[in-house]
Amino acid sequence: xxxxxxxxxxxxxxxxxxxxxxxxxxxxxxxxxxxxxxxxxxxxxxxxxxxxxxxxxxxxxxxxxxxxxxxxxxxxxxxxxxxxxxxxxxxxxxxxxxxxxxxxxxxxxxxxxxxxxxxxxxxxxxxxxxxxxxxxxxxxxxxxxxxxxxxxxxxxxxxxxxxxxxxxxxxxxxxxxxxxxxxxxxxxxxxxxxxxxxxxxxxxxxxxxxxxxxxxxxxxxxxxxxxxxxxxxxxxxxxxxxxxxxxxxxxxxxxxxxxxxxxxxxxxxxxxxxxxxxxxxxxxxxxxxxxxxxxxxxxxxxxxxxxxxxxxxxxxxxxxxxxxxxxxxxxxxxxxxxxxxxxxxxxxxxxxxxxxxxxxxxxxxxxxxxxxxxxxxxxxxxxxxxxxxxxxxxxxxxxxxxxxxxxxxxxxxxxxxxxxxxxxxxxxxxxxxxxxxxxxxxxxxxxxxxxxxxxxxxxxxxxxxxxxxxxxxxxxxxxxxxxxxxxxxxxxxxxxxxxxxxxxxxxxxxxxxxxxxxxxxxxxxxxxxxxxxxxxxxxxxxxxxxxxxxxxxxxxxxxxxxxxxxxxxxxxxxxxxxxxxxxxxxxxxxxxxxxxxx
Amino acid sequence: xxxxxxxxxxxxxxxxxxxxxxxxxxxxxxxxxxxxxxxxxxxxxxxxxxxxxxxxxxxxxxxxxxxxxxxxxxxxxxxxxxxxxxxxxxxxxxxxxxxxxxxxxxxxxxxxxxxxxxxxxxxxxxxxxxxxxxxxxxxxxxxxxxxxxxxxxxxxxxxxxxxxxxxxxxxxxxxxxxxxxxxxxxxxxxxxxxxxxxxxxxxxxxxxxxxxxxxxxxxxxxxxxxxxxxxxxxxxxxxxxxxxxxxxxxxxxxxxxxxxxxxxxxxxxxxxxxxxxxxxxxxxxxxxxxxxxxxxxxxxxxxxx
Numbered sequence: 001x002x003x004x005x006x007x008x009x010x011x012x013x014x015x016x017x018x019x020x021x022x023x024x025x026x027x028x029x030x031x032x033x034x035x036x037x038x039x040x041x042x043x044x045x046x047x048x049x050x051x052x053x054x055x056x057x058x059x060x061x062x063x064x065x066x067x068x069x070x071x072x073x074x075x076x077x078x079x080x081x082x083x084x085x086x087x088x089x090x091x092x093x094x095x096x097x098x099x100x101x102x103x104x105x106x107x108x109x110x111x112x113x114x115x116x117x118x119x120x121x122x123x124x125x126x127x128x129x130x131x132x133x134x135x136x137x138x139x140x141x142x143x144x145x146x147x148x149x150x151x152x153x154x155x156x157x158x159x160x161x162x163x164x165x166x167x168x169x170x171x172x173x174x175x176x177x178x179x180x181x182x183x184x185x186x187x188x189x190x191x192x193x194x195x196x197x198x199x200x201x202x203x204x205x206x207x208x209x210x211x212x213x214x215x216x217x218x219x220x221x222x223x224x225x226x227x228x229x230x231x232x233x234x235x236x237x238x239x240x241x242x243x244x245x246x247x248x249x250x251x252x253x254x255x256x257x258x259x260x261x262x263x264x265x266x267x268x269x270x271x272x273x274x275x276x277x278x279x280x281x282x283x284x285x286x287x288x289x290x291x292x293x294x295x296x297x298x299x300x301x302x303x304x305x306x307x308x309x310x311x312x313x314x315x316x317x318x319x320x321x322x323x324x325x326x327x328x329x330x331x332x333x334x335x336x337x338x339x340x341x342x343x344x345x346x347x348x349x350x351x352x353x354x355x356x357x358x359x360x361x362x363x364x365x366x367x368x369x370x371x372x373x374x375x376x377x378x379x380x381x382x383x384x385x386x387x388x389x390x391x392x393x394x395x396x397x398x399x400x401x402x403x404x405x406x407x408x409x410x411x412x413x414x415x416x417x418x419x420x421x422x423x424x425x426x427x428x429x430x431x432x433x434x435x436x437x438x439x440x441x442x443x444x445x446x447x448x449x450x451x452x453x454x455x456x457x458x459x460x461x462x463x464x465x466x467x468x469x470x471x472x473x474x475x476x477x478x479x480x481x482x483x484x485x486x487x488x489x490x491x492x493x494x495x496x497x498x499x500x501x502x503x504x505x506x507x508x509x510x511x512x513x514x515x516x517x518x519x520x521x522x523x524x525x526x527x528x529x530x531x532x533x534x535x536x537x538x539x540x541x542x543x544x545x546x547x548x549x550x551x552x553x554x555x556x557x558x559x560x561x562x563x564x565x566x567x568x569x570x571x572x573x574x575x576x577x578x579x580x581x582x583x584x585x586x587x588x589x590x591x592x593x594x595x596x597x598x
Numbered sequence: 599x600x601x602x603x604x605x606x607x608x609x610x611x612x613x614x615x616x617x618x619x620x621x622x623x624x625x626x627x628x629x630x631x632x633x634x635x636x637x638x639x640x641x642x643x644x645x646x647x648x649x650x651x652x653x654x655x656x657x658x659x660x661x662x663x664x665x666x667x668x669x670x671x672x673x674x675x676x677x678x679x680x681x682x683x684x685x686x687x688x689x690x691x692x693x694x695x696x697x698x699x700x701x702x703x704x705x706x707x708x709x710x711x712x713x714x715x716x717x718x719x720x721x722x723x724x725x726x727x728x729x730x731x732x733x734x735x736x737x738x739x740x741x742x743x744x745x746x747x748x749x750x751x752x753x754x755x756x757x758x759x760x761x762x763x764x765x766x767x768x769x770x771x772x773x774x775x776x777x778x779x780x781x782x783x784x785x786x787x788x789x790x791x792x793x794x795x796x797x798x799x800x801x802x803x804x805x806x807x808x809x810x811x812x813x814x815x816x817x818x819x820x821x822x823x824x825x826x827x828x829x830x831x832x833x834x835x836x837x838x839x840x841x842x843x844x845x846x847x848x849x850x851x852x853x854x855x856x857x858x859x860x861x862x863x864x865x866x867x868x869x870x871x872x873x874x875x876x877x878x879x880x881x882x883x884x885x886x887x888x889x890x891x892x893x894x895x896x897x898x899x900x901x902x903x
Contacts, residue, residue: 560659
């Protein structure tokens with residue numbers, strides 16, 4: 001489909017106005033949906049630790065303003081930045097600044113916890129906006145403005161309306177920030193291929209921030225180098241064989257150089273903890289994540305707590321938690337992308353058979369030298385390079401779980417960096433869907449139907465993600481798609497029902513109602529810091545006394561995970577009762593329950 | 599017209615079908631109000647001694663909430679197995695079967711989203727004496743033996759309750775035999791998780807280093823056999839690194855046999871014939887030992903049948 005085929009109204013022809021409007025709408029509506037739904041979502045275990053860290057960092061920022069000279073001394077840095085130093089500092093620093101500015105200074109949020117969470121919400125919403133723009137730029141080249149934009153909206157919303165994305169987007173954690181930073185950095189990389197050094201510098205800066213977000217950032221260079229090699233490898237090899245080193249280096253995108261040179265500097269500059277004793281602390285950071293302890297996770301009725309982990313975990317959990325229509329579209333988009341790549345390499349494969357390896361590379365070098373560089377040409381970006389890049393991002397995000405030694409305790413959040421690109425491939429397939437539908441359906445039909453068709457198809461592919469995601473709240477991690485029978489089917493199959501103890505928020509009213517005045521509450525998997533934030537928010541009563549042991553408690557919360565059942569058994573024997581006073585269920589499946597000492 | 603031209607239709611159809619399937623699966627299980635409504639019907643069907651079992655097992659918390667401790671007792675919920683029950687009422691949602699579905703069905707009724715079936719055990723093996731219950735009531739003795747030196751464990755009805763949350767030990771109950779030393783050195787009825795993380799009520803009898811923990815029952819009228827199970831909390835034994843634990847069962851001073859439990863075996867059964875003592879009253883003794891004591895949180899269930 002092209003512009004010539006569809007008569008577009010004039011207002012569609014002002015690209016930046018329209019696209020900024022759509023971007024803004026997506027960002028504002030998604031942020032609004034997240035903010036509106038945050039009040040009954042309890043605080044996840046890890047959020048509690050990050051609140052504590054952010055509050056400590058906030059003191060350092062205060063010192064920076066009051067006594068800058070003092071702030072840069074090692075004793076001061078160590079004092080404030082030691083907390084939670086196993087994770088980089090950027091996002092926790094933003095939590096601290098958000099709390100200071102949006103909650104304490106301008107009172108934007110009535111619940112302090114939301115000010116920390118706003119960082120993740122804003123970054124995720126930003127990622128939704130960037131996905132739209134990336135898709136729009138990639139799709140309109142072949143699909144035309146109207147279908148291209150609709151396909152880009154499909155991509156953005158297919159990502160936003162993955163239930164687990166919607167859940168994680170609420171949290172003051174690093175899982176969605178790293179997804180957002182991956183999207184921002186890779187988009188900057190892709191834009192930098194158009195040429196010019198400014199975009200490359202932006203890419204380098206963003207990569208530095210990404211390094212200071214979460215350790216998934218270590219993976220990003222691999223797909224980028226692979227992408228570079230796939231598209232310029234032939235030329236690169238020929239140049240190297242001819243000892244034309246400078247020419248070979250010039251073939252490497254400037255953004256990669258920027259990531260290599262600027263990225264580490266930004267990383268260093270924005271994480272005070274590594275300003276001193278740098279190499280030891282960096283080694284400690286790397287060691288923590290490469291030798292991470294294993295936690296328990298249930299999968300198909302079995303709790304895994306040490307390697308070997310099932311290699312089927314990542315694909316099956318993706319299948320069970322991402323709406324099927326999104327996955328079908330993405331599979332179609334993937335097939336198209338792979339075919340396009342293979343077709344593009346067909347000539348080279350023929351030459352390889354005919355002329356041998358080195359001679360087969362010569363035409364590739366000539367193409368690079370004679371024409372515009374393949375990565376920066378518009379058709380190349382839309383047809384080959386871009387989809388190939390997305391595929392490589394997906395592959396690299398899942399790659400650690402090809403090994404059965406990689407931890408799986410975090411469920412899908414381990415590989416959510418792949419999801420924006422699954423959504424973009426779904427968007428690319430939506431273009432093909434519209435093309436196929438028009439070819440079959442609308443020939444000779446009036447133009448209203450012609451125009452309505454992409455919108456109708458858009459509704460068909462987004463209605464299911466929208467309904468499932470809307471329904472999932474506040475039980476994000478308990479949500480499974482119909483492919484496994486929804487939450488009840490997943491419970492029967494023995495898939496994890498929830499973790500992190502965040503569902504306390506879903507029964508906060510019942511806790512307040514059932515608890516005697518001043519009661520000791522066994523909070524189970526909810527971190528004490530997370531409980532304290534519920535108190536600060538005014539969501540649970542301040543007279544209640546949280547504790548980590550069952551004994552002497554009057555109220556006991558139980559967050560179900562298969563291996564946690566032993567905690568429930570402890571409650572039974574201690575309380576002399578197996579009768580919960582309240583059961584928090586999602587689609588009839590018990591997720592969290594509450595005991596009261598008789 | 600080629601069929602392949604229409605293949606694109608699959609995508610919107612999948613989208614719409616997925617919404618419908620989602621609505622179906624979400625609405626299918628009973629909700630809280632449905633459980634509240636079925637409670638009376640269940641109470642009408644339950645008779646004394648009847649096991650109430652929920653299928654699928656994940657729905658049980660709702661049943662416990664509405665039926666309470668009188669219908670779903672700790673003893674039943676954390677039962678060793680189903681063989682001792684003569685009858686069972688199965689509360690089934692989603693049409694699922696339970697462990698008793700193979701028994702002889704006496705009745706079946708549908709109540710809203712629930713299928714209520716009463717079953718009769720074709721081969722019941724009634725429990726004559728529940729030894730866990732005797733320990734719970736203090737109708738036993740416990741001691742710790744090193745060589746020939748035996749030290750009695752003190753019976754307490756108000757001991758300090760301790761539990762270890764996720765990584766720690768099961769609850770040490772208020773009523774228990776307290777042996778010398780640490781709190782774990784005790785004999786008492788508690789609940790551990792088996793290899794499926796299901797609850798099993800049993801007698802905690804972790805031996806101290808170089809000692810045997812002995813649980814002694816006086817004046818027990820024996821039947822044809824003594825059956826039981828032994829295990830460690832699976833959270834502990836799943837790593838399969840620990841030293842095996844031995845359990846010896848004696849009638850008076852006559853050893854009926856030994857049962858050895860190795861890590862990773864989970865809730866493992868044992869059975870010793872007492873046919874020659876049938877109908878007679880004797881002293882019964884369970885001796886628990888291990889070459890090493892560390893983390894040997896052995897817990898056993900035993901019954902006279």
